Amino acid sequence: MFGFEIQPVRSRNWEIEEEEDQEVVSVEIPKPSISFVNDNYKLEFNNNNDTPFNIIVSTNGSPSIFVKGCFESNQFDEIADISYSDIKPLKTTNTNTVLNNKCTVYRHKIEKSMIFITVQYDLPSERCFGFTELVLNTFKNVSQVLVLDKILNTHYLSQNYTHPIPPFTRAIFNSLFKNDYSLTPLESSNIIENLSASFLTICQVKYIPACSILNLYESHLNIESVQSFTPIVKSIYPQLFNNSSLKQEDITSQFKLMINALNKRNDKGMYM
Known part of the structure; x- marks a missing residue:
């Protein structure tokens, strides 16, 4: 008589119980720290209750190239660095500071209420809210936040499957930001992530107008x-x-120098 050999099998319930019995190991998320260039800056910002600050945050790549090319050479005072213990800065030449893997905080020399933060390292999403809280706790009296970012960084999910041609910019902002500047909004989002999300969210909670300007990521x-x-x-x-x-x-020349350095790094997979 023909039959099928019965093979012993493992119960899925047993596997689930085994997984539940495994000890869950929590991983501590590294926290950012801010180091001021001197104690005078630290005292000034810690004790400030009068000056409302406007903060411009630029992420890695084209946003930070824009900020550095337009303003850094003669209009900024460097006031602080925001660092992580596991992110190491890189040595670069003076013309290639956009590749230095640092986050530098500047203040405009004339418009002293303007704070610029160039984030030249990539932040995982789980670190973005801690980074944002550090910034907003350091500069307590914040009037408005503008984030210069790339669409790819936000992990934005879209229903528009067309492929725009650069230059291409869109805006996304919280309910407190007044769009008096004819900014073209991004289509209604169902989810965004990373620094744009953390600043828009926490600023909404703190009643701070915030806007993120997004452009395309280009290799x-x-x-x-x-x-x-x-x-x-x-x-x-x-x-x-x-x-x-x-x-x-002069600004265009600065842009070209930093763009060439960034493209050369991306093409060769190495830092200069």
């Missing part, structure tokens, strides 16, 4: 994408451009 960056931030930032903070002694050709 080979072009100057048009970097320059696409210019009219937007100029419309929101025109005072930043009124006192600039830099000519447009």
Whole structure:
């Protein structure tokens, strides 16, 4: 008589019980720390109750290239660094500071209420809320936050499957931000992540107007994408451009130097 050999099997219930019995090991998320250039800055910001700050946060790549190319050379005072114990800065030349794997905090020399934070390392999503809380707790009296970011960084889920051609920028903002600048909104989002999400969310809770300007991520960056931030930032903070002694050709030259350095690193997979 023919039959099938019965093979012993493992119960799925037993596997579930085994998984439940395993000890869950929690991993502590590294916390950021801020180091001021000198104690005077630390005392000034810790005791400030009068000056409302406008903060511009730029993420790695084209956003930080825009900020550094437009303002860093002669309009910024470096006031602090935001660091993590497991993220090491890299040595770079003066023209390639956009590759230094650091987060530097600047204040505008003339418009002293303007704070710039260039985040030149990639932050995992689980670190973004801690980073945002550190920033907003350091500069307690914040009037508005503007994040310059890339769409890819937000892990934005879209129903629009067309492929826009750069330069391409869209805005996403919390309910407290007044769009008086004709910014083109991104289609209604169902989820965003990382620094744009953390700043928009925490600023909403703290009643701070916040907006994120997003452009495309490009594996080979072009100057048009970097320059696409210019009219937007100029419309929101025109005072930043009124006192600039830099000519447009000088700014463009700075953009090109940093773009070439970034593209060369991406092409060769190495830092300069």
